Amino acid sequence: MSDIKKFLYLNRRAPYGTIYAWEALEVVLIGAAFDQEVSLAFVDDGVYQILKGQDTAETGMKNFSPTYSALGDYDVTQLYVEKESLEERGLTVDDLMPLKWEDEDDDWAERDSIRVVSREEMAKIMEGQDVVFSF
Amino acid sequence: MSELHTVNKSPFEKGSFDNCLGHVLEGSAVLLIEDGVYAAMKGTSTEAKVLAAKGVKFYALGADVKARGIAADRVIEGFEIVDYAGFVDLSAEHSKVVAWV
Secondary structure, three states: OOOOOOEEEEEEEOOOOOOOOHHHHHHHHHHHHHHHHEEEEOEEEEEHHOOOOOHHHOOOOOOOOOHHHHHHOOOOOOEEEEEHHHHHHOHHHEOOOOOOEHHHHOOEEEOOOEEEHHHHHHHHHHOOOEEEEEE | OOOOEEEOOOOOOHHHHHHOOOOOOOOEEEEEHHHHHHHOOOOOOOOHHHHHHHOOOEEEHHHHHHHHOHHHEEEEEEEEEHHHHHHHHHEEEEEEEEOOO
C-alpha cells in the first residue's frame, strides 16, 4: 500500500456567517505541505465560498475569497463542485471564481481547478477517499 | 402594530427563514441579514416562498449582500437594500423586532 493517502476536504457552509469556511482553508493550506493527494469538495452552502465578487469592506470582516485562487500554487488542483447544490441556489459555474492551476509538465499551461460533478458522482468521489474532513 | 422580523441564517441550512415566513402577518417587514441574505437571491429553490408572501415588505442588509458576492441584479425584485442606518430606522419604525436565529 502506498504511503500517499487521498484527503478530501468537504466544505458545506457559507463563507462569513460561521468560522467553518475560513478554518477549512487554514487546514487545507497547512495540509498541502505534507505531500498527500488533496482535493476539496463544495456542496450545500459550501458553493457560496467560491462565488465571485465578494466584497466585505462594509462589514469589517476579512475577505478571504482570494485565498482560493492561491490553492493551485500549493498543488491543490482538484476542486469538485456539486451541480445540484449550485442549481438549488440559482447558480452556475459562471458565477464562481475562475480558479486555475499551472501544469508544470505542460509548459505551465493554465488548467481549470473546478470540476462540476453530480450529487451521485460526488458520493462516489467521497467513497474513493482515505480521509474526509468535513467543515 | 407591525413587526420587523430579522433572519440571519441561510434558508438552505436552517429552518429560520421558513419559520419566520410562517409567522409574519400582513403589513409587517422581513429584514435579511448575515447568511439570511441568500434568501434574497433570484432563481433559487426558495424564491417562490418570497414571491408568495403577500403584504410583507422585504429588506436585505446591503453590506451582507455585497460581502457574499450577490450582485444587485441577482436580488429578487421587491427587495429593498438597506444600510446599517436603515436597519436602525426599521427597528425604530416597527413596534418590535422579532429575531429568527
